[in-house]
Amino acid sequence: MFFGCRYIERYQCNRWWPRRPDMLRRLQLDHKNISVLLNILAAQSGQLATGGAVNYRVMMDVLDYMQSYAEHSHHPVEDIVYRRLAAQASLNDLSERLFEEHKQLTRITEAFHTTLNLVLNDNPVPIDRLKEELENYISMQRSHMRYEEEIIFPLLKQYLVEADWECLADECQQQLTDDPLFSDNIKRDCQELRSLIKGSEFVD
Template identity: 45%
Template sequence: MEITMLARLNNDHKHIAILLNILKVKYSRLEVGEAVNYNLIRDIVEYMQSYAEHSHHPLEDIIDSYYMAKYSPEARDEKLAKEHQKLTEFSASLMANLNLILSDVVVSREQLIIDLKSYVAEQEEHMVYENSTIFPLWSKMTDEEDWKNIQQECSLKLIDDPLFNDDDNVLFEELREYINSDDTD
């Protein structure tokens, strides 16, 4: 059970890294004055909002709360939950700007570049923190009963990844096609 939950979270991180790399390409192109597909950028942020913020991060919060309560109550720390909240605010702000752009409202290219760079940097720093500090702590929980309890608590937040799965879901179809192609726009 533990292996499954942590493997899922690690797999999510790999998928998120793919999307962050696409955003890096997009803001690099913006920096040199090239055109980019703003719909694709919005789809990435929308994916982060719909999946990472509503399933991935809540799962992490549940596991962290369980771990802290049972194994480290004296060191109770809300850092992870605070980072998740900060990332939610970042993506909401970025999404608002992208929606303005897609509605033909003028938004400073320079500001969008700064926002995209900050967003990517925050997401990457957050994943490094989780991969190097948080996940190794959780992997020390070896009691199968703990993981069954966590699984039960997580069941309400567990959703299938709407982008990186094998079903015929049309949500994020353009983004899925982009990832699977050699398209450079």
């Protein structure tokens, strides 16, 4: 796995530093970037459905990114932010739903990663299984992000004030890591994926 869990740089956040990261904007940018990756996976799904050429290495690169960054930075930051939202707005049911969805996304990412490993190691995998896992993965990721964008992010704007975000910047220091793909600090192994990312057809 080329990304691993080695992060290049941490944002230095403290409540008195005026240039602390805009955390909500960061979460929104992460969603935009993940949407691009899901569009790339959707294009591969279309190739599978029509019997076209499928780039399994690119698909694996996307899964590696999701495991190394989304699950070790993006979702942990969201979990911390949502706990504060739940406390401020008495929305424990919503936060519990999101925590559970994050766990579920981790499980389906691992399962699909295992399937792709089989394919890349020339083990037989039924095409119907591959298509179903890929389509379910895309659907669940998109549904989760859509719920956050349409329901949760507006609530964050409504209930959390500047002091909350300042405290959250402190609490999330370890989780606020540099994006290993959508930045200049990127490894050679994923140049093909990055080339696809630059393709305007994958940007919503």
